[in-house]
Amino acid sequence: MRVGVLALQGDVREHLDVIESLGHQGIAVKYREELDNIDALIIPGGESTTIGKLADRFDLLEPMKKRIAEGLPTLGTCAGMILLAKATTGTRQNLLAELDITVERNAFGRQIDSFEADLDIKGLDEPFHAVFIRAPLVQSASDDVEVLAVVDGRPVLVRQDHIIAASFHPELTKDDRIHRMLMSSVVER
Amino acid sequence: MEAQTGSDRVKRGLAEMLKGGVIMDVVNPEQARIAEEAGAVAVMALERVPADIRVQGGVARMSDPDMIQSIQDAVSIPVMAKARIGHFVEAQVLESLGVDYVDESEVLTPADMDNHIDKWSFTVPFVCGATNLGEALRRIGEGAAMIRTKGEAGTGDVKEAVTHARTLHGEIRRLTTLDDAELMAAARDHRAPYELVREVAETGVLPVVNFAAGGIATPADAALMMQLGVDGVFVGSGIFKSGNPEVRAKAIVEATTYYRDPSIIAKVSRNLGEAMVGINIGELRGEELLANRGW
Numbered sequence A: 001m002r003v004g005v006l007a008l009q010g011d012v013r014e015h016l017d018v019i020e021s022l023g024h025q026g027i028a029v030k031y032r033e034e035l036d037n038i039d040a041l042i043i044p045g046g047e048s049t050t051i052g053k054l055a056d057r058f059d060l061l062e063p064m065k066k067r068i069a070e071g072l073p074t075l076g077t078c079a080g081m082i083l084l085a086k087a088t089t090g091t092r093q094n095l096l097a098e099l100d101i102t103v104e105r106n107a108f109g110r111q112i113d114s115f116e117a118d119l120d121i122k123g124l125d126e127p128f129h130a131v132f133i134r135a136p137l138v139q140s141a142s143d144d145v146e147v148l149a150v151v152d153g154r155p156v157l158v159r160q161d162h163i164i165a166a167s168f169h170p171e172l173t174k175d176d177r178i179h180r181m182l183m184s185s186v187v188e189r
Numbered sequence B: 001m002e003a004q005t006g007s008d009r010v011k012r013g014l015a016e017m018l019k020g021g022v023i024m025d026v027v028n029p030e031q032a033r034i035a036e037e038a039g040a041v042a043v044m045a046l047e048r049v050p051a052d053i054r055v056q057g058g059v060a061r062m063s064d065p066d067m068i069q070s071i072q073d074a075v076s077i078p079v080m081a082k083a084r085i086g087h088f089v090e091a092q093v094l095e096s097l098g099v100d101y102v103d104e105s106e107v108l109t110p111a112d113m114d115n116h117i118d119k120w121s122f123t124v125p126f127v128c129g130a131t132n133l134g135e136a137l138r139r140i141g142e143g144a145a146m147i148r149t150k151g152e153a154g155t156g157d158v159k160e161a162v163t164h165a166r167t168l169h170g171e172i173r174r175l176t177t178l179d180d181a182e183l184m185a186a187a188r189d190h191r192a193p194y195e196l197v198r199e200v201a202e203t204g205v206l207p208v209v210n211f212a213a214g215g216i217a218t219p220a221d222a223a224l225m226m227q228l229g230v231d232g233v234f235v236g237s238g239i240f241k242s243g244n245p246e247v248r249a250k251a252i253v254e255a256t257t258y259y260r261d262p263s264i265i266a267k268v269s270r271n272l273g274e275a276m277v278g279i280n281i282g283e284l285r286g287e288e289l290l291a292n293r294g295w
Helices: A012-021 A048-057 A061-069 A079-084 A177-188 B008-018 B029-038 B050-056 B065-074 B088-097 B133-141 B159-176 B180-190 B194-203 B219-227 B245-257 B262-269
Strands: A002-006 A025-029 A040-043 A074-077 A085-089 A099-104 A115-119 A128-132 A137-141 A146-151 A154-160 A163-166 B022-026 B042-045 B079-084 B101-105 B126-130 B146-149 B209-212 B232-235
Touching: A002 A012, A012 A025, A012 A177, A040 A061, A040 A079, A040 A177, A048 A061, A048 A079, A048 B245, A074 A079, A074 A177, A079 A085, A079 A099, A079 A163, A099 A154, A099 A163, A115 A146, A115 B008, A128 A146, A128 B008, A137 A146, A137 A154, A163 A177, B008 B146, B008 B209, B022 B029, B022 B245, B029 B042, B029 B065, B029 B245, B042 B065, B065 B079, B065 B088, B079 B088, B088 B101, B126 B133, B133 B146, B133 B159, B133 B180, B133 B194, B146 B159, B159 B180, B159 B194, B159 B209, B159 B219, B180 B194, B219 B232, B219 B245, B219 B262, B232 B245, B245 B262
Parallel strands: A002 A025, A002 A040, A040 A074, A074 A163, A085 A099, B022 B042, B022 B232, B042 B079, B079 B101, B101 B126, B126 B146, B146 B209, B209 B232
Antiparallel strands: A099 A137, A115 A128, A146 A154, A154 A163
């Protein structure tokens, strides 16, 4: 299968590596035409304000939004979660707004508060070692959104139909189970 | 749930998230907002940009905490700040302010002529300058979580940035061609920790993210450095010492993303106004070269 990774800024390479290690073709997406020919999309970690501005200026925001709305299986990590969200608290920025959550950016504090920890995830037998870097938290979610993992009672991994969003970075560890979740939703369709 | 802060993965991880981006020097909250609006991935808060440090001379130190705080309050992107080489108390102060990255920088006047900061002892991550592989690996050996090739700050002349990036990448390539028996001699020649030399020889890449810095003044300069294989760029004096910082900042961000697309670089390079005047590095005397600071 062909998995696009939005490649405007951020840890694109790490996601492509996971996709390729799973035996799929990874495609760095920089131009809108490249969205036409993919079976799934990943929005990587990075700076959400930067990625949002570039996506808007280079005419990727609306086409991406349309593809996701049509059912393209999509995974967003950290900045990707923010970009998928319907709204953020405190900042005004370009969003795809396809995932029915409100996100608080930098919710754990500054970089000195960034951390890694083992996380229990619904549907996975073993804990997932998760890396949180200036990470966002889900402040509120609609009833359509399934919460798969929490930190201090607040959602950090959520799923709504074909969209998965994590406030941590599964691409930074050698654990591909969250990418497999994305791929299995491609198979289901 | 047991949470671990300040780990290698968390420190190096933030730099991974900055890849493909532009980090801009800013001296006040207004400039910080312009940088964020243009699409910068982070800002470097400092009192004087390198071009002014060159002109005004004197001892260049860590910035006023009040000024750093005002920049932290103004933007949502990461805020970095500079400490003098070896000045671990300036670094402690910056950590206590909650800056996201400390730059142990040759642009400031060095505080220790032998030793750099022991960066392992901090929770905040550090970025350090390097002119070649040995220097990069010594800094990583001291705990740096990100490297930037030094170039020559405050000149607007990109040639040293090119030299340092080519040197670093060339030395990495050569390392990968050595057999195991030759690695100890390579470590000696590079004056670098053996374990790191071996790691680079095996992987063919630095174990941390590497940005280019020092002399980048135009969108084409930024794209040049990206095509030479760096992970992102620092732009210091090049933006706010130019005629139209808003437009130039945005153009450099766009050229950094689309660095392989000359038509986009051409488009964003139109009508940028005046570039910073700049200094030809060839006209600087040896002691005026900032890249020579650091050991």
